[in-house]
Amino acid sequence: MFYWLSEFREYCSVLRLFEYVTFRVGGAAFTAMLLTMFLSPLTIRLLKKFNAAAPCRFQGLMDEKYIDRAKDKTPSMGGLLIIGSIALASLLWNRLDNAIPLVLLGAMLMFAALGFADDFAKAAYGKRDGIPGKVKLLFQFIIAGAAVILLNCIPATRGILHQLFVPFLKAPLITSPWTMLFSTVVVVGASNAVNLTDGKDGLATGCSIICAFVFAVFAYFSGHIKFAEYLHVPFMPGISEAVVFASALSGA
Secondary structure (H helix, E strand, C coil), X not given: CHXXXXXXXXXXXXXXXXXXXXXXXXXXXXXXXHHHHHHHHHHHHHHHHCCCCCCCCCCCCCCHHHCCHHHHHCCCCCHXXXXXXXXXXXXXXXXXXXXXXXXXXXXXXXXXXXXXXXXXXXXXXXXXXXXXXXXXXXXXXXHHHHHHHHHHXXXXXXXXXXXXXXXXCCCCCEECCCHHHHHHXXXXXXXXXXXXXXXXXXXXXXXXXXXXXXXXXXXXHHHCHHHHXXXXXXXXXXXXXXXXXXXXXXXX
């Protein structure tokens, strides 16, 4: 949204900064970080007020002395703050005439909705496992598959998802529509990796920051014609907007 301020650069030259991806990358990360920092106390108070704590998953399955009861007091659904901060920062700093960040944002919100439903089932109805695993996996594949198909429909990335690239090879290893299925599996796997890594110690947070930063670097190189040509990676005009989204994720 802030990108449109660059249209008035003739009246105020400093507004030209909003044209540059690097400036908007920093703005998105800083905005998401500030939103999360300042809204965290309020979010935690509200979650505790509504008793948004999930039941212990290990109750009755293992000896009581091995169960960490401190986690029972940790409210669930804290991801609402993180997802909200990423979404707002992305909407403010991304170019909204570019479909790539919109697909990423939509996929994130759909996965978040699934996670919210899972946590809500645990907190409100006392279901230890939330939504059944097979149901969650089905919806994850539907969301990931829809995102991959939409990305393949965007001119900047059309056909790229049919190519499987591996390190140190200039040409794609495989060129086939079936690679879109592989991409879907990767997205679902990444989603479950975050879920399995998550815990009250914030371990998933640190891992996600590192991964988002690396993806941001890859996207920046692919969106820069000179870097893409030198590094022998596919050039995708407009993919640099994914860098802004990834920086918002890291900041949050």
